[in-house]
Amino acid sequence: MRIDIITIFPDYFAPLELSLIGKARAAGILDIRVHDLRSWTYDRHKTVDDTPYGGGPGMVMKPEPWGEALDAVTAPAETAAAPPVPPAAPGPRLILPAPSGVPFTQVHAERLSDEPWLVFACGRYEGIDARVVDDAWERMPVEELSIGDYVLAGGESATLVMVETISRLMPGVLGNADSAVQDSFAPGAMENLLEGAVYTKPPVWRGREVPPVLLSGDHGAVDRWRRDEALRKTARNRPELLREIPENHLDQHDQDVLRGARLQVGSESVAD
Ligand code: 6GU
Numbered sequence: 001m002r003i004d005i006i007t008i009f010p011d012y013f014a015p016l017e018l019s020l021i022g023k024a025r026a027a028g029i030l031d032i033r034v035h036d037l038r039s040w041t042y043d044r045h046k047t048v049d050d051t052p053y054g055g056g057p058g059m060v061m062k063p064e065p066w067g068e069a070l071d072a073v074t075a076p077a078e079t080a081a082a083p084p085v086p087p088a089a090p091g092p093r094l095i096l097p098a099p100s101g102v103p104f105t106q107v108h109a110e111r112l113s114d115e116p117w118l119v120f121a122c123g124r125y126e127g128i129d130a131r132v133v134d135d136a137w138e139r140m141p142v143e144e145l146s147i148g149d150y151v152l153a154g155g156e157s158a159t160l161v162m163v164e165t166i167s168r169l170m171p172g173v174l175g176n177a178d179s180a181v182q183d184s185f186a187p188g189a190m191e192n193l194l195e196g197a198v199y200t201k202p203p204v205w206r207g208r209e210v211p212p213v214l215l216s217g218d219h220g221a222v223d224r225w226r227r228d229e230a231l232r233k234t235a236r237n238r239p240e241l242l243r244e245i246p247e248n249h250l251d252q253h254d255q256d257v258l259r260g261a262r263l264q265v266g267s268e269s270v271a272d
Contacts, residue, residue: 001115001170002031004073004092005159006066007122008048010034012156021164024173032163033073040068049125056126063129066121070094070136073119090116094142095162096133097122097155101144104162106185108145112162113169120163122155191249192241196229228257235261 005013013034016022024030038046049059074092093115102108112118119140121128136142147158168174180186184194199210213225234241235258242258250258 001029001113001167002092002117003033003163004117004119005032005034005122005163006037006069006073006120007034007156007159008037008124009122009154009156010036013160015160016163020173021167024167024170027172029170029172030167035069035073037065037069040065040072052126058126060126061123061128061132063132063135066128066132067135070119070121070132074140092117092119092140094119094121094136094140095159096120096128096142096144097147097158097162098127098144099146099151100127101146104145104147104158104165106165106183108143109162109165109169112166118166120155120159122159124154192234192244193227193230194234194238194241196226196233224253227254231257232261236264 007013013032016032016034017025021030021032025032037048041047047062048065049061052058052060074094093112095112095118097120121132133142133144145158145162147161152158169180174180199214203210203215211225213221216222231242231254
């Protein structure tokens with residue numbers, strides 16, 4: 001997959017040289033190119049923003065640098081001899097991180113991990129002149145995505161979040177192919193359940209024992225225990241996710257576990 005990132009802070013993306021993503025880049029699985037928006041400014045101060053029409057606080061990113069940057073970054077590669085019929089090369093998809101975007105979820109990440117080419121346009125200040133999106137739509141699909149209900153100073157950290165989430169789903173990026181399958185929000189994982197607690201050696205640490213069932217070798221009992229833990233954790237941290245599970249996906253044992261968990265949550269809320 002090719003990923004282009006346009007930003008006024010190229011250094012922000014140094015972390016993409018580390019760990020899984022750094023290795024995937026070295027292996028040629030990921031081709032990540034970071035571009036400085038200011039290379040498409042021509043004044044002494046490399047101006048990228050201006051005051052908003054209609055008034056109001058803050059600054060808006062100017063359309064001209066963005067238009068030129070997107071044209072340059074998404075231009076088809078130069079070939080030595082232009083073929084008479086252009087190949088049906090898969091084009092780019094533009095992602096605009098913005099707090100006003102559609103909430104980014106694992107479902108988006110799964111779909112985007114199959115794309116050949118993504119372009120992230122990192123806005124700062126109050127956002128980018130809206131004509132840039134309308135103009136880009138003439139040439140490529142555009143998605144405005146938000147990573148949560150809070151406001152960041154710019155799209156850079158949101159882009160890091162999305163690039164990492166998308167990249168780790170690509171074949172050959174995760175060390176362990178099963179890890180992504182078992183993720184809390186992976187489609188078809190344990191429904192809508194959060195992953196419960198995990199343990200490793202030593203079996204006793206600071207007087208705390210690993211739950212004995214995990215050492216029992218009884219795989220059925222381990223699976224049942226993990227599901228109980230997942231139900232309890234979900235009831236505690238994300239009760240709204242439980243309401244999305246169809247009734248017939250919860251057997252009697254599940255319902256007993258949840259009844260116990262609800263009693264606990266209830267007693268805590270009374271104590272608070
Ligand atoms: Cl994608 N950008 C900004 N600036 N703030 C955000 C966001 C994105 N997602 C949540 N808050």
